[in-house]
Amino acid sequence: MNRRTFLKLAGLGSVSFAAGCSPESPKYLYSLVQAPEDMVTGKATWYASTCRECPAGCGIIAKNREGRVVKVEGNPLHPLNRGKLCMRGQAALQAVYNPDRLKTPLLKEKDGFVPIGFDRAQALLKTKVWEAARRGADRVRLMTEVVGESQMEIFRAALKNWNSSPPVVFEPFAYEALKVANREVFGVDGLVSYRLDQADMLLAFGAEFLETWLSPVEYAWKFKAMHAARGPEKGLFFLVSPFQTLTGANADHWLACAPGTEAVVALGLVRQLLDIRRGKHLPPDLREALEKATEPYQQEAVLKLSGIPLAQYEQLVVRLTEARRPLVLGAGSGQSDANGLAANIASNLLNLLLDPELSLIDAANRHRVETAARRAEVLDLFKALFSGQSDVLILNNVNPVFNLPPENGAKAALEASNLFVVSLSDFIDETSLLADLILPGSLPLETWDDYSGWSSLVSTLQPAMGKITEAPHIGDLFLDVGFETRPVPDYKTYIAERLRKTGRIRNELEWVRTLQQGGLFPAAGQVTSASPATRPQRLPRELASPYESPPAGLAFAVAPSVRFFDGRGANKPWLCEIPDPISRVAWQSPVMIHPATAKSKGLRTADVVRVTSRWGSLEAPVYATEVVHPGLVLMAAGQGHTAYGRYAKDHGANPLGLLPSAVEPACGGTGCGLPDITLEATGRSVELAHTDGSRIQHGRAFILTTTLADLQKGPPPARAGLTMGDFPLTLPLPEGYDPKRDFYPPHDHDHYRWAMVVDLDRCIGCGACAAACYAENNLGIVGEKRIVQGREMAWLEIVRYHDERRMERVMFLPMLCQHCDNAPCESVCPVYAPHHSSEGLNNQIYNRCIGTRFCSQNCPYKVRRFNWFDWEWPEPMNLQLNPDVTVRSKGVMEKCSFCIQRIKEARTWAKNENRPIREGEVTPACVQTCPTDALVFGNLMDKDSRVRRLCDDPRAYQAMGYLNTKPAVIYLKKVLHEV
Amino acid sequence: MNTTMPPVQPGRNAAPQRSLFTLGAVLAAAGLAAFLAGLLGPHPQRAWQAFLINFLLWSAMAQGAVLFSAVTHTVKARWTGPLSGLAGAFAGFFPVSLACFLILLIGKNHLFPWLHEDLHGKEIWLNIPFLFTRDGIGFLILYGTGWAYLSQDLKLKFGTSAAGGGLRRMLAGRIPQSDTDIQRVQRRKNLWGGLYCFAFALVLSLIGFDLVMSMDPHWVSTLFGAYHFVKAFYVGLGALIILAAIVHLRRGRSAGIAAAHFHDVGKLFFAFCLLWADFFYVQLTVIWYGNIPEETSYVILRTVTPPWDALAWVVFIVCFIIPFVVLINRRIKTMPGAMIALCSIVILGIWLEHLLLLGPALNHAAAELPLGVTDGLVFVGFLGLMVLALAYTLKTFPEFLPPGGEAPR
């Protein structure tokens, strides 16, 4: 019984138990408005649902304890994320329990907002819209986030009733360029998905598919499926971009091109392929046209414009042409300017040239975000509104005022007096601030809905908890206000009906089953896919005019943030507290520049600079790092809110404020960068809230790497020395003791010796594990000031090191308590607060701890965290606290416990069935959520447990093992293609 | 104070008889024979090991004893009486020690295991030329200051009539006549005495690191140097007590070494017994507790791995337990006979302790203790050298001996 199926039981068994597997009478079972029968105090119930933190739409299961959701995890049955979840998904809870969440609707009067009842708000909305509707066509407009099909239908229907045109779907990152490229080259007017897992060589022009691009969790596991070392095999990943973000940090080769020249390189490669007679299958005229269009992109020109060294470029060409199943991904999410457009088209063409079958392009499973409107349409809407063509504007969970560059007209339009703006947001963000009525709807974890991350599947949402506000489901709200009389009793029935109509389900039972497993989809692994059918006949007209790369100047780029996405995550303390994977800076939004640039401007990390463009300016601290092109100033999107809540407000700066709002006519989108900005020192400097010390590891044995070549040579000779370099692997088991080295006698454990294996070759540094740990273990949020003081509480941190030999190479190391067999922390405690458990855990007894902090001083890994104060969980955040884990008081030491509460739970299960705990039955939160399966947990004493077998991997080592601590966390070396 | 000590007329009876020389010569010859035999035998490195160990041990004795004189003088301790004089006599071994040091150079290939292994950059420090240069210079400085100090001391003791051989005269230089001279010599003596103490600490630490610790080039202990010179003083005191006791036994009360003297020096010996144990324990605890293989492996090999574990216990008992238990009793300290026995035991113990430290490094994977007749004989040989050195010094400079007559209370 492997981990997945177990989770399935834990996750869904309880629901079926709740449903009693009977088709009738499950009516109220899934909502906890009344205390449900399936609620057993002290026992968790799991509800399958869908994550709506980004348009990807991963499947989740939500853990319900005593009527409140305390944790969300990926749904193992869901083909998209296969049980995994990213940092943002983990943090979904913090929207539900956010202290700044609105509990009642707010009506704007002369002197600010006043709270009103939901009925009144609903009534008000209803009257407003129907009045408007009577006044003529298009008097009511709706701007919504990307929503599921059911909700979309209701919206359309309602708007139709109000004789207005369909809603405008607003997404800050709407992939306009990519859609055009797909239309032109694949004949698919939408967003295809990619079978990364099938590729053996990957080339991206900025697509940050591990963070935010289309469907990050999906592409994370697919990426590792091709990129993790399988014996002597390992996929190859080239990135062409002026900067690295998390995705770039995982590239084997980063070709730092000058800002705005991705397209040049892409077209150059097209040219190269044509020159070596690729693409004979293309229609001759297309081929001719292509050759003509790519004429300007001969190698010299490309190298000159992009500034990429010849060697690297040649290497790329060679590897690309040699690859058996290469796949080329286009530009990043935000890149819908000329450059992005050309780059995307070119990359699609590259795919076409490299693989006429387009076998790795999946047109059958398309990403839902394709429904988003082009930026141009959004701006048009605001123009229209401004000119007073409508009376009511309904905003469903969108924040254009924050997400759109200045001069976007949104602010002006919303402020127009004659327009009645209703925001359905749960928070007073920059947009709702301008609304006349804020009518909060219930959040995804509290609501019925469906959503199709892939066009091919249906993924359901169900209320996983009791309501903590009276907010109505958006669906129900529209059923009320959108129709004279409710067409169906409630939105839930509506969804079921719709599914029945479309023939996806036949009866109530199937409906229940669907809800139980979280949707209708093929089991993971049996996803059917189809390559695009049509092939282009003529040259995409966008390529007709040659792409002009921008003038060389200091360029500015905004990268979607792995933590905040477009900024919607900025009010979730976990996401603020978990530092950026590259800069390790939390709560703040530094501008990243290359050390050379910094030097030339006499700047040092943490100096505050003013970045100014024609459209605006901002001030932010500098962070000098080698992962950006010297000609670029990089900044992450998402922070710099002026409203939205205590955690978001006044933290960092909003880089979007520097961008032009003009759209690229060819695709109707905009870019996320601009060529010429000025960067000047303000003379001030701040203390960066960073959690790291040195950026390099000074030749120490924390992160070890090996090369593919070495790996192919076969296992290295066994190490037998005493020094850092040649100390052998000493398992935390009796056989790990050697009388020549060990003063201490070996000690036995009873039945279990818990241990973890961390495959550094799989770890992409996304930080999902850290977030899961915050959620599972009630870690305190300390805030910016105290992180500056070095008091963060993360039990598990993703340590980032730069390669001393090549500073632009970044490596990640999940660092958590190593549960050593000879843990230096234990013996120094005067009161036995930390000690070695009979199952090998390094226990920390909070009640016993008196806070001498000697353990932390003596821990070579510095993974212990101290409660300097009593941390606060402002109401209702305390509802999220995991009842199985103590909340630590001030003055005690804490650290990773290997989720001992989960071990206990598993033991109870095992005891009840009186059997030993099975392999895979215990999965700590971090292991459970890791999108790339980099973490493996298990029992070392079980000879054929996964962890034990992985210990025999030639890559296995222990961090600083020569200190003879005998860590129970065994790392597997990261595999490099070459040094 | 030494200045107040009346100039003495060394009586013939005070100086050692010829028999003593013969004894010394015989012992030395035996040792030499054994050593050469060992060299020509199947295991020359064993002979060299024995040579090194004894060289360290006996030099330490001489250096330690002279330190007694210098240090008591520097702190103006009033209780030493004739002892500090006697202690000076051990300087006679300095030249021998220096010679032996140079002889080590011959056996370098047998003596320095690190010559044959990769030192990961430590070669900068661990290479024969540099090692012998710095240690040679160290010895020269140490012995130089020692002699300088003692010659001033002698000058003051010679008194008006410094009849005697050339060496006496050469060393003594011109004998101070006027009070001002005396004061000047006094000052020089203070200076050199202080310098000797300082040099002792520095040079013996260096020797400890270079000739003992570095034999296992991957192991370090910061205290090792201090441990080495405390040990030296420990054995030095032992040797001094033995000498004093012998003199006392031969000349009775006329030697002027009162019970109080034996008691005091005995207490000091006791104190250093404790200090030695302390330094031993301090290193053991820190390494045991730290549990870092780079450090522990060295100790493990020497304390819990056969055949060394037995030796370790013997050393501990002989160098600490026995003297500790015995010396708690104050009366025993005043019995010369008993003290001779005890000190000899301790010296033997330290001899074994050197074997414990060096043996494992010099004999890899030794099945049984590398300890045999040769080693014993070489020990005896060095004893002989020491006897000769002492006899010669005392003969040439009877001033080292206590003045005849009633002991000053």
Added chain:
Amino acid sequence: MTDLTYAQIDETVLNTLERPRPRYWVFVALMLCGVLLGAGAWAYQIFVGIGVGGQDIPVAWGTYLINFVFWVGIAHSGTLISAILHLFRAGWRNPIARAAETMTVFAVCCAGLFPFIHLGRAWQVYFMLPLPNQRLLWPNFLSPLMFDVVAISTYLTVSSLFWYTGLVPDLAVVRDRSTGLRHKIFRVLSLGWSGAHHQWLNYSRGYLFFAALATPLVISVHSVVSWDFALGVVPGWHTTIFAPYFVAGAIHSGLAMVLTLMIPLRRIFRYEAIITLNVLENVAKTMILTGLIVGLAYGTEYFIAWYSHNAVEWESFRWRAMGEYAYGLYFMILCNVLIPSLFLLKAVRRSVPWLFAISLAVNFGMWWERFVIIVGGVAHDFAPHAWGLYAPSLVEYCIMVGSFSLFFFLFLLFCKHMPSVSMTEMKETAHHAG
């Protein structure tokens, strides 16, 4: 040694017990305020959390532990001077022994406070006591901190008893020269001491044993303190030389503090005839020795760090000399080794101003030595990703001021109400001299 008659000795010392002048009470009050400030700060810390201090991860120990070691260090020379020098029959100890012992007792009190202050949950401190209890929750006697508990409490007990024992004959003197309430009090305190021969017989024996026991205790206590660090694995902490090195350092700082206290004392109380320049000079000479030992230890540490070719060790020491806290290293080398070696010049060690100035310098330097070791070690240890710095907070400074105030507060009270020089021992020296 001294050529005073018994009568003169009694007179000189008893004069110090005259009714104090108002200025004295001003000082006492001032110190009391300092104490209250410290206490207030501590209370605040207990209520808000230890986080009001500057400690963090990795540097979880700050000025509290530094001051702890500092005060324990101060506490050392008291016993050293009394005990060891008593064993060596160095007569020059007698005039300063009493004050030094007193200094020891009070310094230990100050030191003893800091481990509590430094605890995250000071109110749970009793967990560290081996109290029999139903659930058999015992402390961990493998922990250096437990060694501390044992060693420091032993040291406090022993040095207090030692101090009091030495005090008894003098208390009798005061009793016999006083009237009224003071007479009554001292009558009780002096335990009816009459200097009868059988009392002296046992007293001198007992006192000798006291000395003999106190000596190894002094060494062990500071060894134990050093092991709070040396038994860890942290580079810069885990080194065998620490025990003797700390002992020497402790004595060094203690002697300095003796000078710092004695020089004003002898001036104010007109002790010039008793605490002669020779006495101070001898202290200075001893400091040359301790200074050299400490210097040798610094050197050895650096040499071995280099010789060992251990990357972690060497980086830690390189950083010590070139990192953010380099100034601390230079303070300590300058103030603990170079400046005291000025005492090699007779002129310097016989000039009171110089003695005083240098004693202050050494106190300063020794504080920084502890800073360099305690903070420097962990701030730059094995895990580069966790390297971090530390700066004391206002609360910490207040508590530090509090501890110094407490020390001087107690000392002020003592020296005006108890004989601050041992009359009996002075008489002995006078006796031997005469």
Added chain:
Amino acid sequence: MPAETCIMGLFKDDGKAAKVILDLPAAGFSFRRAHSPIPSHRILEALKLRKGRVGWFTLTGGIIGFFAGFALAIFTSVQWNLIVSGKPIVSLIPFFIVGFEFTILFSVFGNVIGLLVCSRLPDYGGLASYDPRCSGEHFGVLAACEAGREGELMDFFQKKGGEVKVFA
């Protein structure tokens, strides 16, 4: 038994006092006590007293302490039997520290007790026949004579160059 009077001779020099003590018996007076501001070996030698017995108390205390220390450490550690840092539950090397400290502590206790017992302190009654000057610069010799010989005894003391104090 005829009533006795105690008379104290006070001398400025312990040499004199010692002499007196030696001569007292010859003169037919019984020596009672000698008071001195300092421990004077002249007097102690004159009295030919054996060494004090304090040492035995100290030694006993020490031995008890040594074992008590180890006992405490071992007992407590086996109570919980928790492994820390992989070290043996009973690790004598570090426990020695506890043993050592206890040795010192208990020896000192023994020493103090010994001191009090042997020198019979506290003893407030003893001050009845005591002259405060004895803590100053005088060495007092307290002698007893049967009634009627007070005069002789005083003369005796005065002849030896001392002052006299009579205790009724």
